[in-house]
Amino acid sequence: MAEQPVIEAVGVSRRYATTAALREAHLIVREGEIVGIYGASGSGKSTLLRLLAAIEPPDTGEVLLGGAPAWVRRYGMRHRRPPRPGYVMPIFQNPFSSLDVRWPIWRSVTEPVAIIRRASGAERRALAGERLAAVGLSGLDLEATPSELSIGQCQRVAIARALAAAPAAVVADEPTSALDVTTVAGILRLFKQVAAGGTALVLVSHDENMLRVLCDRVRPMKAGVLEPGGC
Numbered sequence: 001m002a003e004q005p006v007i008e009a010v011g012v013s014r015r016y017a018t019t020a021a022l023r024e025a026h027l028i029v030r031e032g033e034i035v036g037i038y039g040a041s042g043s044g045k046s047t048l049l050r051l052l053a054a055i056e057p058p059d060t061g062e063v064l065l066g067g068a069p070a071w072v073r074r075y076g077m078r079h080r081r082p083p084r085p086g087y088v089m090p091i092f093q094n095p096f097s098s099l100d101v102r103w104p105i106w107r108s109v110t111e112p113v114a115i116i117r118r119a120s121g122a123e124r125r126a127l128a129g130e131r132l133a134a135v136g137l138s139g140l141d142l143e144a145t146p147s148e149l150s151i152g153q154c155q156r157v158a159i160a161r162a163l164a165a166a167p168a169a170v171v172a173d174e175p176t177s178a179l180d181v182t183t184v185a186g187i188l189r190l191f192k193q194v195a196a197g198g199t200a201l202v203l204v205s206h207d208e209n210m211l212r213v214l215c216d217r218v219r220p221m222k223a224g225v226l227e228p229g230g231c
């Protein structure tokens, strides 16, 4: 039996002032699948990711998360309705976008868990240690703040945070573009492991070759249009 769709974009469009950033995009992402999106700067990749993560709603069309609309209308307003908190977790090119620079890393890593359930500080520190070990950062000082870490370590911490509450899907916007090749190789291996565990992954990159190696499917974007995949 085919894996369940985790995210579906059904004819979604998004416009900013006079710019049509995304035009009637259709995409289905299933459990354990890695889908790559590549295209030139300004082609609409980040816009598509923000819609898939329900960070912002489409102007037209619909995003379905776990088969249900990600947004519902009530009293003329749109409200975000993921199946559960942390269902889709984003990872950004700049890890500082996901980490609070004032917080020790144990707090950032376990925040998605603390939103779902009550956990003591000791429990959160223990969990942060486990999650950081899973992304190759065992032994890192849990009390460190992001400014005390390298950019590669920060991106791993951001990935640990994204995975902390077992999301159904992770959408990552150029997650490796700021990193050196050795760190990139480790992070790509980690993404493979995550997908093997059933999490769906959508990766945006300028690097078509990297996506073709890593992903089950790749889809090019041009001028706001998500084109059919080459494989």
Ligand SMILES: Nc1ncnc2c1ncn2[C@@H]1O[C@H](COP(=O)(O)OP(=O)(O)OP(=O)(O)O)[C@@H](O)[C@H]1O
Residues within 6 Å of the ligand: 016, 017, 019, 020, 021, 039, 040, 041, 042, 043, 044, 045, 046, 047, 048
């Ligand atoms: N918040 C916004 N306000 C105004 N215009 C926006 C906004 N976000 C995106 N755009 C415009 O929409 C278009 C698509 O932008 P988007 O960031 O999605 O492309 P991209 O393919 O991710 O580009 P890059 O690879 O440079 O990140 C661009 O013309 C951009 O200027």
